[in-house]
Amino acid sequence: GENVEQHPSTLSVQEGDSAVIKCTYSDSASNYFPWYKQELGKGPQLIIDIRSNVGEKKDQRIAVTLNKTAKHFSLHITETQPEDSAVYFCAATANTPLVFGKGTRLSVIA
Amino acid sequence: DAMVIQNPRYQVTQFGKPVTLSCSQTLNHNVMYWYQQKSSQAPKLLFHYYDKDFNNEADTPDNFQSRRPNTSFCFLDIRSPGLGDAAMYLCATSRDKGRWPQHFGDGTRLSIL
Numbered sequence: 001g002e003n004v005e006q007h008p009s010t011l012s013v014q015e016g017d018s019a020v021i022k023c024t025y026s027d028s029a030s031n032y033f034p035w036y037k038q039e040l041g042k043g044p045q046l047i048i049d050i051r052s053n054v055g056e057k058k059d060q061r062i063a064v065t066l067n068k069t070a071k072h073f074s075l076h077i078t079e080t081q082p083e084d085s086a087v088y089f090c091a092a093t094a095n096t097p098l099v100f101g102k103g104t105r106l107s108v109i110a
Numbered sequence: 111d112a113m114v115i116q117n118p119r120y121q122v123t124q125f126g127k128p129v130t131l132s133c134s135q136t137l138n139h140n141v142m143y144w145y146q147q148k149s150s151q152a153p154k155l156l157f158h159y160y161d162k163d164f165n166n167e168a169d170t171p172d173n174f175q176s177r178r179p180n181t182s183f184c185f186l187d188i189r190s191p192g193l194g195d196a197a198m199y200l201c202a203t204s205r206d207k208g209r210w211p212q213h214f215g216d217g218t219r220l221s222i223l
Contacts, residue, residue, distance in 0.1 A: 041216075042217070107145075
């Protein structure tokens with residue numbers, strides 16, 4: 001089955017800097033890669049996703065890149081703000097329920 | 111407006127006393143999921159319904175059961191909660207299986223006394 005590795009587990013950045021979170025997956029059949037943001041006491045919120053027929057997707061300050069050959073995908077957050085502080089989860093699926101990474105706790109220091 | 115609604119947000123029960131958590135959705139999605147999330151961990155899938163078809167994960171304890179009486183509602187029943195079942199329980203929905211976004215509720219935090 002699918003296995004998703006996520007790094008780093010914690011990340012601290014200064015406000016205004018960029019943050020990058022990386023994930024690798026094992027199943028070459030995986031074709032959908034969402035990213036979720038989870039704030040304290042809330043459920044995960046989908047922030048961006050990418051499908052396997054696309055290499056990059058952007059939404060304002062957030063971008064995701066996908067390298068199918070290397071089987072890895074990354075989340076990029078530019079101009080970070082204190083409200084970006086949360087736990088971020090990547091996930092992957094090949095027409096099965098999502099397999100999540102273990103999460104990255106992002107702290108944006110004002 | 112919330113599209114996946116979980117009630118209650120906080121639930122306290124006694125060791126061994128059955129408890130039911132509820133989830134409703136306004137999205138008319140085919141698939142509903144139940145996850146367990148413990149502190150500082152990723153959500154762990156317990157089971158999901160594809161329409162009326164129930165799909166149990168292999169490692170979900172028998173103590174956990176689910177009901178989906180109609181498209182909008184899904185329930186998680188814990189027959190005899192143990193201390194290890196204290197966790198956040200998350201409900202999610204998606205339009206279909208596979209490469210469709212999952213939409214999560216804000217969860218029910220379950221405490222066991």
